[in-house]
Amino acid sequence: MVIFAPFKAWGGIERKMLILSREFLQLDIRPRLVLTRGGQVPYPEELPAAVEVVDLQSRGKFDSLFKLRRLLRQDPPGAVLTAKDHSAKVAVLGRMLGWVPSPVFVKVTNTPSQTLRRPFKRRSARWLYRHADRVIAISEGVRDDLVEHFDVDPERIEVIYNPTVTPDIPERVKAPVDHPWFAGDGPPVIVGAGRLTPQKDFATLLEAFARVHERRAVRLVILGEGPLREALLEQARRLGVAEAVDLPGYVPDPLPYFARAGVFCLSSRYEGLGNVLIEALAAGAPAVATDCPSGPAEILQHGRIGPLVPVGDANALAGALEATLENPPGEERIREGLDRFRSDRVALRYAQVMGLVKAESTAARS
Structure with a gap:
């Protein structure tokens, strides 16, 4: 699978993706972090060596789109998970053009009606969320906000909490x-x-x-x-x-x-x-x-x-x-x-929703 984002070296989203990457490895899923638009390796001293990092060295959205197309055609992943707005737009557009061969899952990390105040940004988000293969909301409240304010079909939204409770x-x-x-x-x-x-x-x-x-x-x-x-x-x-x-x-x-x-x-x-x-x-x-x-x-x-x-x-x-x-x-x-926020259970739920493991055949680690 591919996790696609313009990551910083540290931050809340970056920390959650680091945790997910560790847990995916425990599920025998090897994630690739694909960096765009000046992205950095998140928490480089903590990132497992088994997690491949690919820097597209891209500039804007269209440059990212062409480079992502070339990368994914060489080695198509089972799923693409986006973590920020820039990468979500690139991946969804690529999916619509047939340039991204894998299903795209857009993770929404905040309440969009509160963070997207300008009309253009709202229209852009409405288009984005409607064309993703699935939208992953980090809470029931975010899901309700997407349905109420952005007309997203609730059947296209999965609620998966963040992997906050870790074994350490x-x-x-x-x-x-x-x-x-x-x-x-x-x-x-x-x-x-x-x-x-x-x-x-x-x-x-x-x-x-x-x-x-x-x-x-x-x-x-x-x-x-x-x-x-x-x-x-x-x-x-x-x-x-x-x-x-x-x-x-x-x-x-x-x-x-x-x-x-x-x-x-x-x-x-x-x-x-x-x-x-x-x-x-x-x-x-x-x-x-x-x-x-x-x-x-x-x-x-x-x-x-x-x-x-x-x-x-x-x-x-x-x-x-x-x-x-x-x-x-x-x-x-x-x-x-x-327990709802345990990192192993959350990663398993991601894997199930993205079709990387079968829901009925895999149980969370106790």
Whole structure:
């Protein structure tokens, strides 16, 4: 099979494709990563040597199309999985022209009605999704969005969650945390994580935190980098909680922080799934999330595993954070339902949907 995308050296999509590649190898499926438009090898130090990497060294879409045609005609794969918009358009157009001999599966990683605001981009996406052999949505919410806003036939959409829960998590959470607030018997720490952008709405998290801070000793750590760093620090100063808020920047692995959190908070305006919320639960953290499109309600089983609050509602978020700090759920409840996101099961589902293994003859590893 071929995984086709203009990958970066690191990133969320890149991490998930690395995990899938490892799991495909366990299923005796050898993936080829085909890079386009200046793409880089994702996580080169971690990528298994058995995964072949082909750099098309292409420039625009048409250059990519001609080079992909030549590559696939030499060695047609059983399936082509695209991971980003540029590669999806190239592969689907090639499929329509008869230049791509293999079925094309387009992975949709976010809620498209939220990310595609311009009319041209929406029309382009509508064309794209309709002509793929299959569209793979990473959550039920993304599937519903595709049907409602892009007129995609629901029969052409498969929901496959991201491969977020990996076998190495129990070992990763044991790693030390180089931050004084996570050592000793200090106040509990609320943890958030993600790009410091409007989508993640850390401004509302800060407002909620300030209200909790008025009533009890508590601290807030937001992991990640982004353009709103200074605005968030200024907001913390304005709210009078700067001494109890820290933005340490990007950390290579947030799981040890999650494992030591009093509560993890996802405050986003929208998501495709909310991988960081799954990671926090897998690390054993109690969690609170906004009921944003798409994913948190599915992950938290509509409030059964952790509270869901309206997007942008600082009062509701403060109440949920305080209630969870005072009465956190047990470990069994926190980890409930995480099997859906196990990397081996997710990879098997991909292989079944793409016709690379028979659904009735292969079982997930236990």
